[in-house]
Amino acid sequence: MTLNKLFKLVEESREFAKDLLVNMISLPTVNPPGENYLEFCGLFKEVLNNIGLKTEIKRVPDEFVKKHLSKESWNYPRYIVVAKLGEGRPILHFNGHYDVVPPGTGWKKTDPFKPRVIGDLIYGRGATDMKGGLTSIVTAVKAIIESNIELNGCLEISATPDEETGGETGVGYMVENELVSPDYAIIAEPSGIDNIYFGHKGAVWLKVTIYGKQAHGSTPWLGINAFEKTAKVVNYLVKELKPKLSKKVSKYETIDPRGRTATINIGGVVSGGAKINIVPGEVWFTIDRRIIPEEEIDEAINEIKTVLEKAKREDSEIEYKIDVLGKLKPCITPIDSKIIKALSNSIKKTLKRPAKLTMCIGGLDMRYFVKKGVETVTYGPGEVSVAHMADEYVRIDSLIAVSKVYASTILNVLK
DSSP states (O other): OOHHHHHHHHHTTHHHHHHHHHHHHTSOOBTTTTTTHHHHHHHHHHHHHHHTOEEEEEEEOHHHHHHHSOGGGTTSOEEEEEEEEEOSSOEEEEEEEOOBOOOOSOOOSSOTTSOEEETTEEESTTTTTTHHHHHHHHHHHHHHHHTTOOOSSEEEEEEESOGGGTSIIIIIHHHHTTSOOOSEEEEOOOOOTTEEEEEEOEEEEEEEEEEOBOEETTOGGGSBOHHHHHHHHHHHIIIIIHHHHHTOBOSSOOSSGGGGBOEEEEEEEEEEOSOTTEEOSEEEEEEEEEEOTTSOHHHHHHHHHHHHHHHHHHOTTOEEEEEEEEEEOOEEOOTTSHHHHHHHHHHHHHHSSOOEEEEESSOOTHHHHHHTTOEEEEOOOSOGGGTTSTTOEEEHHHHHHHHHHHHHHHHHHHO
């Protein structure tokens, strides 16, 4: 079968793709806490069964969920959908997460979970991030099955939860417990239809607590103002560390060139004090430190500790504690890997232009596959700029274009 005939089958599934995405968006799989997960997995399994895949739903053990997620999510079970076509090696795996962030405010085009189609655009929470990617996967595999092409190896699909809260209870659990063990993996996160993410930056999340001494607001000389000490510490971080980080530039390209540097975001969450007429005895704030692949996470933490110690030497009343809230290692798949070559070739054939190869400046679930030695890339439909925003949307043309690229890549790897 020629690619043109395969692409025709994808085009003929345009209404199927549109209806599938509308139905998936209509199930508000909001995380946290993890709503409607089983309902979504039931819908997704039915769709995969109907197009000819062997499909299972796996439940993540409750004790594992409690170990990795906050209490607000403990009463919401986690489920993973795994589907297969064919047998043997190599195994090409397509993954997408089905959880979405809360809708927030500011929606004007539609209710976040009552998707609306306007021309080429489908609006709704999760349209881009990333139920659109799941739609492109299913549409591509549907065309492969309808073409009666005999594959040399196995094609897998997974739909996983909790990417929006770190992925440990989704892809992390699936890979570590060998529910799947592929040779190659494609994560369908929005990347831009001609762009491949071959890796991503890492991160470390910290909580810094500054201690003072509480006193009555009318007698501040009897206390130590933790807020004032916090202001000193933050000033040191801004003046001492931020300029140093701006000079740490990765050798890997990013879509926005500014994303190549190591960064720090101070005060994403800030809390402290008890009452307007009380000298605050404790203040804490968060730090989001983004790590380039050339760095180590422990090195980044020590840099922050060094600055805080300098501030303490200048002001002996400063007392602090650092808690590590989370770590995310950067990961890279070599440019000369088979999956990157196969996907790049498919983009060129399908879109008639060369693929871009960049590092994602955020974190992705691909790190779990890479850790296990799986050649992994991230490539999918959607507008990165509208993910998590009000009036999130995806272009139907992008869904179809990416489906064609996926279908071509399947042939490149498994034919």
